[in-house]
Amino acid sequence: xxxxxxxxxxxxxxxxxxxxxxxxxxxxxRHVRAxxxxxxxxxxxxxxxxxxxxxxxxTVARTRFGLTHMFYSGVILIGxxxxxxxxALSQALQGVAGHGMLYQMLLVVAFACxxxxxxxxxxxxxxxxxxxxxxxxxxxxxxxxADQVKGVLVGALLGLPLLWVVLTLMSQTGxxxxxxxxxxxxxxxxxxxxxxxxxxxxxxxxFTPLADDALKTRIEGLxxxxxxxxxxxxxxxxxxxxxxxxxxxxxxxxxxxIVFFDTLLARLAPQEIEAVLAHELGHxxxxxxxxxxxxxxxxxxxxxxxxxxxxxxAWFYVGLGVEPILNGSNDALALILFMLVLPVFTFVLxxxxxxxxxxxxxxxxxxxxxxTKAADLVSALxxxxxxxxxxxxxxxLHSAFYDSHPPASVRIRQLGVAA
Numbered sequence: 001x002x003x004x005x006x007x008x009x010x011x012x013x014x015x016x017x018x019x020x021x022x023x024x025x026x027x028x029x030r031h032v033r034a035x036x037x038x039x040x041x042x043x044x045x046x047x048x049x050x051x052x053x054x055x056x057x058x059t060v061a062r063t064r065f066g067l068t069h070m071f072y073s074g075v076i077l078i079g080x081x082x083x084x085x086x087x088a089l090s091q092a093l094q095g096v097a098g099h100g101m102l103y104q105m106l107l108v109v110a111f112a113c114x115x116x117x118x119x120x121x122x123x124x125x126x127x128x129x130x131x132x133x134x135x136x137x138x139x140x141x142x143x144x145x146a147d148q149v150k151g152v153l154v155g156a157l158l159g160l161p162l163l164w165v166v167l168t169l170m171s172q173t174g175x176x177x178x179x180x181x182x183x184x185x186x187x188x189x190x191x192x193x194x195x196x197x198x199x200x201x202x203x204x205x206x207f208t209p210l211a212d213d214a215l216k217t218r219i220e221g222l223x224x225x226x227x228x229x230x231x232x233x234x235x236x237x238x239x240x241x242x243x244x245x246x247x248x249x250x251x252x253x254x255x256x257x258i259v260f261f262d263t264l265l266a267r268l269a270p271q272e273i274e275a276v277l278a279h280e281l282g283h284x285x286x287x288x289x290x291x292x293x294x295x296x297x298x299x300x301x302x303x304x305x306x307x308x309x310x311x312x313x314a315w316f317y318v319g320l321g322v323e324p325i326l327n328g329s330n331d332a333l334a335l336i337l338f339m340l341v342l343p344v345f346t347f348v349l350x351x352x353x354x355x356x357x358x359x360x361x362x363x364x365x366x367x368x369x370x371x372t373k374a375a376d377l378v379s380a381l382x383x384x385x386x387x388x389x390x391x392x393x394x395x396x397l398h399s400a401f402y403d404s405h406p407p408a409s410v411r412i413r414q415l416g417v418a419a
Contacts, residue, residue, distance in 0.1 A: 001313075001315050001319075002315055002319075003314070003315040003317075003318035003319040004319070005315075005319070006315050006316065006319030006320070007082065007319045007320070007321075009319075010081070010082075010319065010320065010341060010344070011082065013344055013345055014074070014077070014078070014344050017344055017347045017348070018070070018071075018074055020347070020348070021070055021347070022067065022070070024395075024397060024398045024401055024402075025063050025064075025066065025067050025070075025398070027395045027397060027398055028059075028063050028394065028395040028398035028399075029060050029063050029064070030395075031393065031394070031395035031398075032056050032059050032060055032063075032391050032393055032394065032395070033056065033060060035056070035393035036052070036053055036056040036057075037049075037053070038052075039052045039392070040392050040393060040409060042409055042412070042413070043382065043392055043408070043409075046379075046382050047382065047385070047386055047392065051386045051389075052392065054134065054389050055385070055386075055389040055390060055391045055392065056391055056393070057134075058134045058389040058391075059389070059390075059391040059394075061130055061133070061134070062130065065125075065126065065130055069122050072122070073119075076115075076118055077340060077344075080111075080321075080340060081320040081321045081322075081337070081340060081341070082320065082321045083321065084321045084322075085321075086111070086320075086321065086322055086333070086336060086337070086340075087321055087322045087323060089107065089110060089111065089114075090107060090322065090325075090333060093106050093107050093110065094325070094328075098328075099325055099327060099328025099329065100328070100329075101164070101167065101168070101171075103328070103332070104167050104329060104331060104332040105160070105163065105164065105167070105332075107332040107333070107336070108163055108332050108335065108336065109160075111336050112155075116152070120148070123148075124144065127139055127144060128141070128144070131242065134389060135243060136242050136243045136244055136389075137241075137242065137243075138239055138240055138241055138242055138243060139240070139241045139242070143240070143241070147204060150203055150204060154200060154203065158188075158192070162184070162185075162188050165181075165184055166181050166184065166185070166335075167329075167331050167332065167335075169181045169184065170311070170329075170331040170334075171329050171331055175308070176308075177308065178304040178305050178307060178308035179301075179304075179305075181304055182297075182300060182301045182304050185300060185304070186297050186300070189293075189296070189297075193250075196250055197231075197250045197256075197257050197259075198257075201236075201250070205236045205237055205238065205240075205241075206236070206237045207234040207235070207236055207259065208234065208235050208237075209232060209233065209234060209235075210233040210234065210235055210260070211235075212265075214270065215265075215270050215273065216233060218270055218271075218273075218274050219233060219258070219273075219274060219277060220233075222274055222277060222278055222281070222371065222372070223281070225371055226278070226281050226285055226371055227285070228256075228281050228284060228285065229256070230249065230256045230257050230258050231256060231257045232257050232258070233257075233258050233260075234257055234258065234259050234260070235259075235260050235261075235262050235265060236259050236260065236261055236262065237262055238261035238262055238263055238264075239261075239262050239263050239266075242263075243263060243387070244261075244263065244387070244388050245261045245263035245264035245266075245267060245384065245387060245388070246261050246264060246384075247259065247260045247261065247264055247273070247276050247277055247280060248280060249280055249281070249284065256284075258277065258280075260273070263387075264276070264384075267383055267384075267387055268380050268383060268384075269376075269379075271372070271373065271376045272376050272377075272379055272380035272383070273380070274372050274376070275368055275372040275373065275376040275377035275380050276368075276377065276380050276384075278367065278368035278371045278372045278377070279364045279365060279367070279368040279377060280364070281367070281368075281371075282363065282364035282365070282366075282367030282368055283360065283364050285367060286360070286363050286364065286367060288360045288363070288364065291360075292360075295356075303338075303342070307334060307335070307338050310334065310338065311330065311331065311334035316334070316337065317330065317333060317334075317337065320337050320340075320341065322337065350401045350402070351400045351401055353404075354399075354400055354401065354402070354403060354404055355400075357404035357405070358403075358404070358405065358406045361404070361405050361406055361411070362406065362411070362414055365377065365411065365414065365415055366414075366415075369415055374415045374416065374417045375417045377415060378412050378415055378417045381408070381411065381412065382408075382412075385408050390408065392407075392408045392409065394407055
């Protein structure tokens with residue numbers, strides 16, 4: 001393939017993906033608004049009309065905001081690639097740092113910083129306009145920016161050594177560098193899973209042991225029934241950032257811990273909390289977590305192998321607006337370009353990922369219904385849909401592309417209990 005052909009291919013797929021995403025969003029908005037004024041019959045007894053309308057309005061507002069962000073991100077993508085933004089950044093850094101490892105590291109760091117700063121206004125507006133408008137934001141601007149700083153520091157502490165190792169492997173280990181890089185990447189992912197519950201997460205939230213003895217006894221009984229061992233039951237102060245609620249377990253191996261948002265505990269009854277946790281434990285007992293990790297590793301291996309081939313193709317660089325360096329390494333350029341264009345070419349495969357995730361959700365629901373009462377899970381789900389302003393009437397095609405969980409009506413119908 002020559003560079004011009006690849007430029008045309010990239011531009012064509014980019015525009016087609018943009019058009020598809022716009023069409024899906026417009027379908028979703030029309031569908032949600034068309035069903036705004038009537039609660040679906042199966043939820044009429046449990047969801048007030050006002051809550052249903054709030055969910056519809058929130059969904060429409062989020063989708064419109066997403067459209068704005070999509071076009072903005074598209075302009076930035078084209079600016080970095082076909083319009084020469086990455087080329088200009090690369091040349092500027094070559095003038096400062098030459099063509100060695102310092103240049104490689106600086107290029108990735110500069111690109112990440114610029115991308116983060118360009119996205120920061122959208123993150124701020126999302127939190128303090130969109131979420132605030134619908135009563136979900138609990139953050140202060142000070143906490144928001146503190147989180148940003150912490151995220152940058154943690155990312156640098158973990159990411160810079162990994163980046164140096166990967167770039168070193170790319171330049172010094174020959175044609176099979178991608179295999180060695182994959183081994184390092186896989187080990188890094190496992191390390192983060194181990195460190196996250198006890199080292200990383202506490203930097204952002206406060207975790208306290210569950211103090212409700214009756215609820216603790218109920219949950220410990222559930223864990224004994226399903227054969228799950230954890231390092232403890234914790235409550236996370238999610239309410240200082242958001243009114244949304246959830247529960248999850250994190251960690252890996254013997255480091256697993258169960259975490260409840262304080263907002264969830266305040267809303268659900270003990271038997272409903274038990275049912276929600278049974279669903280989460282179902283993911284573990286049915287080996288969904290292991291399967292997802294294995295799939296992630298397999299996909300990353302394939303993608304790194306693809307990058308290993310692309311990095312040696314001049315048309316890959318020139319076709320994306322970058323002149324490869326003739327007397328130095330192009331490894332950092334290859335990494336950045338690959339990360340930029342991969343989502344463009346893979347978006348059409350999104351329904352496959354959603355389909356797999358939904359299958360796991362159905363299985364986890366069935367597991368929960370076996371070890372707790374299905375009616376308790378249904379009542380918990382209805383409360384969570386209402387509290388999180390999740391629409392009960394998503395457009396089916398939009399949902400197939402974007403939603404990892406089945407629509408509420410389908411999920412509850414599968415449990416065989418009326419909402």
